[in-house]
Amino acid sequence: MNENNSCCCSSDDCCGEQPIKAVSTTLSRKDILGAWRMRWGIGRMDYTVEPGLYAVGKPDNDSPVFVSANYKLTFDTLRKNLDGLNCWLLILDTKGVNVWCAAGKGTFGTDELIHRIETSELSKYVSHKKLVLPQLGATGVSAHEVKRHSEFDVHYGPVRASDIKEYIDAGYEATKEMRTVQFNLWDRLVLTPIELIPALKYTLPVFGVMLLANQFAAKPFDKTDILSDAGAVIAGSVLTPVLLPYIPGNAFAMKGWFLGLGCTVGILGISGKLKKGSALLSAGHLLLFPAISSFIAMNFTGASTYTSPSGVNKEMKTVLPFIVGAIAIGAALTLGAHLFGRRKTK
Amino acid sequence: MKHRYLKNVTTLAYSKEKCVGCKKCTEVCPHGVFDIKEKKARIIDRDSCMECGACALNCPASAIEVNAGTGCALAIIMGWFTGQEPTCGCSNSGCC
Ligand code: SF4
Ligand code: SF4
Numbered sequence: 325m326n327e328n329n330s331c332c333c334s335s336d337d338c339c340g341e342q343p344i345k346a347v348s349t350t351l352s353r354k355d356i357l358g359a360w361r362m363r364w365g366i367g368r369m370d371y372t373v374e375p376g377l378y379a380v381g382k383p384d385n386d387s388p389v390f391v392s393a394n395y396k397l398t399f400d401t402l403r404k405n406l407d408g409l410n411c412w413l414l415i416l417d418t419k420g421v422n423v424w425c426a427a428g429k430g431t432f433g434t435d436e437l438i439h440r441i442e443t444s445e446l447s448k449y450v451s452h453k454k455l456v457l458p459q460l461g462a463t464g465v466s467a468h469e470v471k472r473h474s475e476f477d478v479h480y481g482p483v484r485a486s487d488i489k490e491y492i493d494a495g496y497e498a499t500k501e502m503r504t505v506q507f508n509l510w511d512r513l514v515l516t517p518i519e520l521i522p523a524l525k526y527t528l529p530v531f532g533v534m535l536l537a538n539q540f541a542a543k544p545f546d547k548t549d550i551l552s553d554a555g556a557v558i559a560g561s562v563l564t565p566v567l568l569p570y571i572p573g574n575a576f577a578m579k580g581w582f583l584g585l586g587c588t589v590g591i592l593g594i595s596g597k598l599k600k601g602s603a604l605l606s607a608g609h610l611l612l613f614p615a616i617s618s619f620i621a622m623n624f625t626g627a628s629t630y631t632s633p634s635g636v637n638k639e640m641k642t643v644l645p646f647i648v649g650a651i652a653i654g655a656a657l658t659l660g661a662h663l664f665g666r667r668k669t670k
Numbered sequence: 671m672k673h674r675y676l677k678n679v680t681t682l683a684y685s686k687e688k689c690v691g692c693k694k695c696t697e698v699c700p701h702g703v704f705d706i707k708e709k710k711a712r713i714i715d716r717d718s719c720m721e722c723g724a725c726a727l728n729c730p731a732s733a734i735e736v737n738a739g740t741g742c743a744l745a746i747i748m749g750w751f752t753g754q755e756p757t758c759g760c761s762n763s764g765c766c
Contacts, residue, residue, distance in 0.1 A: 428722070428740055462698035462724035463738070480697050498697075505700035507673055574676050626740070628673070630701065632721040633739035635676040 344449070347378045349407035355400050371396040372420035377444040381410035385451040388492070390481070391437065392458060393418040393426050405485040409492075412449065416440050427464030434469045441474045456481045456496070459503060505629045512565045515627045519561040523620045527557050548595045548609075549658065555587040556613035560620025563587075565627070576631070577643040580621020584614035605661035612654025615647045680719040681737035686710055688733035695734060698724040 358371070375394050380403060389412040392402050399415065406413075416436050418426035426432035437455075441447075457465060459480040467478035482491045482502035491498050530553060560580045564571065571579040588609050622640065625631040682703070691709035696702075701718040704711045704725065711733070723738025 459698060460700065462728055463722045464727075466727045467694060468728070468730040483700060500702060503697070503700065504702055569673055574674055630673045630718065630720050631675050632680050632719060634679040634681055634721060634737065638676060638679055 345374075345376070345378045347380045347403050347413060349380060349403050351400055351404055355396075359397055359400065373399045373415060375415045375417035375440060377446065377449065378413040378415060380406045380413060381408070383410045383412050383449075385449060387411045387450065388456055389414055389446065389450060389454065390456050390488075391416065391461070393421065393423045393432055393461075395420050395422045395426075398422045402485045402488075405488050409489070412446075414440060414444060414446060414455070423458045424460040424463070427461045430464050432461050433464040434466045434473075437465055437470055437478075438473045441476060446476075453477050454479060458485070459483045459498070460505070507568075507629045509566065511629075512568060515624075516562045516565050519565060519620070519624055519627065520558070523557050523561040523623075527553060527616070546662075548591060549662075551595075552588055552591045552609055552613050553616070555591050556584050556616040557620060559583040559587040560617035561624075564617070564621040565624050568624075568628075575639045575643065576625050576628075577618045577622045577639055577647070580624075581614045581618035583621070584617025585610070587617070588613040602661060604657055604664070608654050608657030608659075608661055610654070611650045612658055615650035615654060618643065619647050619651075674717070675720075677717045680716060680721055681735075682713070682716065682719045682721070682725075683735045684711065684713055685733045686712070688731045689729075690731045690733075692730060694728045694730065695725040698728050700724070 373394050373396055387410050390402065390406070391414045392398055394415050394417055399413075402413070416426075416432055417440070418431045418436075421429070421431060423432055437457075441455075453476050455470075455476050456479050460483055462480055465478060467480075470476055470478050479496060480498075481488060481496075482498045483505055484502070487498070487502045491502060531550065534549060534553075560583070563583050564576070564580045567583070568579065571582055573579050573582065592606055592609055622636075622643070625636045625639070684704075689710050691706060691711065693706055693711075695704040695711050696706055700722065701715065701720060703713060703715050703719045705714050706712075719736070721736055721738050723736055726732075726734040726736045726738065
C-alpha cells in the first residue's frame with residue numbers, strides 16, 4: 325500500500341478531498357512478516373489500512389469495483405490476487421476486522437457501504453453501477469437495501485480472493501465450489517496458535533498452583549500431572565482443530581474429549597502409573613484431563629466456519645455440567661491420590 | 671471432507687409462497703443450503719446451515735427467516751452471564 329499518502333489524523337473522514345491511492349499487487353517482506361506476527365498474536369492491534377477508494381493498475385470508469393474490509397491482512401490477500409487487473413478497491417471502515425467477523429458485527433454492513441460510496445464519490449470514478457463484494461460480507465450487507473439507497477447493485481463474488489480472476493473470466497459467475505466455505509487442514513492449522521496461546525494462559529495458573537503446592541506440602545504433584553495438563557491443553561487446542569474431520573462425533577466437546585482421553589491414557593501408560601496400580605490417581609487424571617481438552621476444543625467452535633449458534637448452544641447446555649463436574653471430581657481425586665498415597669508409603 | 675455439525679438445530683425457516691426466485695440466497699449461502707428449482711428456492715441441505723443470516727438479510731421478498739448469530743462457544747457463555755446477545759469478542763483474525 326501507499327504509505328506516503330496516509331492521513332496524519334487518526335479519525336476517519338477527516339481529510340476531505342483525497343487523491344486516489346494507488347495499490348501495489350506485490351507484498352513486501354514487511355507485509356509477510358506482519359502476517360505471521362499477527363497469527364501468533366504479537367502486536368495484533370492497529371493492523372489497518374485507511375478506508376476509501378484505491379486504484380489497482382490503471383482503472384477507468386468502466387473498471388470493476390471490489391469492496392473489502394480495512395483489515396490489513398484482508399487487504400493484502402485481496403491486492404495480491406488482483407495482480408495484472410485494472411480495478412477499483414472500495415475499502416470500508418471495519419475497524420481493522422476481517423470481512424466475515426465485521427459482517428457478523430455489522431461494521432461491514434449496509435450503512436457503512438452506502439456511506440463509503442458517498443464519501444468516496446464513487447460515481448465520479450465509474451459510470452457503471454456494479455459492486456463486487458466478498459460473499460462472506462453478505463452476513464452484514466443487504467443487497468436490495470444498498471440498491472434502494474445508492475442505486476448500486478451488489479454482486480457477491482467468491483468466498484476466497486484467490487478465485488477472483490476465475491470469477492471474472494467466467495463473466496462474474498461463481499461456481500458452487502467458489503461459493504462454499506472450506507475449512508481445510510491449512511485453514512485450521514493457521515488458527516491453532518490463536519487457540520493455543522489463550523488456552524495456555526488459562527492453564528498457567530494451574531501449573532502455578534501445582535508448582536507452588538510442591539513448595540509446601542510433600543511434593544503433591546509430579547511430572548505426570550504437569551505433563552498430562554500440557555497434553556490436555558495441546559489435545560484440545562492443537563490436535564482437535566487439526567484432526568477435526570477425522571475424529572468421531574459431531575460435537576466439538578466430544579472430539580476434544582476423545583483426544584484428551586487418548587493423551588491422558590498415553591501419558592499414564594508411559595509413566596507406568598496405570599501398571600503401578602495408582603487407581604485413584606488414574607481415575608482422577610482420566611476425569612480431569614479429557615474434560616479440560618473437551619472444554620478447550622469447544623472454544624474452537626468460535627473459529628470454525630460451520631457451527632450454528634443453536635448447535636453450539638445445545639452442545640454447551642448438554643456437556644458443560646459434565647465438564648465442570650468431571651474437572652472438579654478429577655482434580656479432587658488427583659490431589660487426594662497424591663496426599664493420601666504419600667502418607668501411606670511413608 | 672465435508673464437516674458436519676449437530677443435526678436438526680437450525681432455526682432456518684423458508685416460505686415458498688413469498689419467494690420470487692431471484693437466486694440471491696444461493697448466491698450468499700456459504701454452505702450450499704439452497705438451490706433453485708422451477709423458479710423457486712428450496713432447502714437442499716438444512717443441517718449445513720450455520721445461521722449466519724446472509725440469506726434472510728439478502729432476500730428481497732422476506733421469504734427467509736433465521737435466528738442469526740455467532741456460533742462461538744465463548745461468546746455464548748459470556749452471553750449467558752451478561753444476559754445479552756452473544757457477540758464475538760475477538761477484535762481480529764479469523765477467529766469467528
Ligand atoms: S432470496 Fe428469497 S426470493 Fe430470492 S430466491 Fe431466495 S428465497 Fe426466493
Ligand atoms: S443462515 Fe447462512 S448458512 Fe444458513 S441458509 Fe442462510 S446463508 Fe446459508
